[in-house]
Amino acid sequence: MSPPSSSAPPIFALIDANNFYVSCERVFNPQLEKKPVVVLSNNDGCIVARSQEAKDLGIRMGEPFFRAKHLIQSHGLIWFSSNYTLYGDMSARMMALLGSFAPQQEIYSIDECFLDLAGIQQDAVSYGQTIRRRTRRYLGLPTSVGIGKTKTLAKLANYLAKKRPQYGGVFDWQACEPLIEDYLMAQIDVGEIWGVGRRLRMQLRVMAITTCRDLKYAPTSLIRQRFGVVLERTIAELNGLACLALEDAQTSGEKRKQQIISSKSFGRPITALADLSAAVLSYTARAAEKLRQQDSICSHVVVFIQTNSFSTHQKQYANSITLPVIVASNDTRRLSAVAIMGIEKIYRAGYSYKKAGVILLGLHPAAQQQGNLLMADPYARTSKVMHIMDHLNQKYGANTLSLAGAGLQPHWRTQAAQRTPNYTTAWDEIAPAYANR
């Protein structure tokens, strides 16, 4: 592979795994091939991944599982609770492999990444085929590849690669005549464009902008005035003018998050302040751990709680509160004290709570911590405790060590009735067929 000249304009390839969670399950259970399979969200609530066969049954993304349950009987639908340990590990392997195909890679989500193919001395489409073949052979994961002069075009190309079998899983706009490009764009709904969601799609339809082609040739000044710079940028990108750069590990400096959220729905509704506090404590601990992982401190803590907003027959209540952390910190004990103050302020008795969460805001590198003359940090001398806690939890599994208030086996814990084993990360759960080799 020849090194790219740094001046060459980028050629973006977007590679993503098809039906990623389902594909991960299939790697370790080939019986699932050609069958309708879905993977569920936390608490086995929503459907978050579907095999092609499940899509063909009319199951929609994000659909509540109970509405599709009848398909188990009638069509042999197979379902799994999500196993994020497995998906996370498979993702890491896939990203490492894909990263070897180009000098620059941006990992965009758990199942997709951008590569810059500028400087690759090979036809882009056949290179894309090579990427697909190897990912399939080495990891068992099916992928699609979209290629274009901008990220937005690469995304759209990926859509075509996935939806139209005649392209064999790889689509490259640059291999297209301009007339063909417009012809294809005229067939794709504007809502498929990266950055155009449900709301925007509706508003655009009112303006008679219904296809990708319509948006590509829409008057930019009007769009900017009505919808802002984001959509204006999208139009430029559709026209081949790159506005978004590839953000690899170097350019982003292993970007630190600007906010950290930990929240979950409860397996069953809870009413007591004590239970709610315990939940908030455990979420705070999780968030603080993430905070320390990126070596940051935070200055504000948000706590929020809500009842089941889907329920029509019960009183609704939702509230949140933002509290300052007097001395910015990443110490679980300090942040917990703040979070507990918050939950006590917004808690109202007499409601059935379904969800709670904690958001850490005002994140800064821990090195920037400022002393406070009036208030010495009482935990400063014992910050090693956090270090030891993180270390043990990493080595022996989450919650090996936690604060006493979080509870050991709380009844509100998340439910996951059909979680598969951690085939790739736990010695005692390795798939038998692999273990015997």
Add this chain to the structure above:
DNA sequence: TCTGGGGTCCTAGGACCC
């Protein structure tokens, strides 16, 4: 009966300052 859990960016408006 049963409806996820993260994140990002942009904009508008208010508070405050000079």
Add this chain to the structure above:
DNA sequence: TCTGGGGTCCTAGGACCC
């Protein structure tokens, strides 16, 4: 009693993404 223009910072909320 009258009463300007411009800037910054912060927050809330809306839109999007996977």
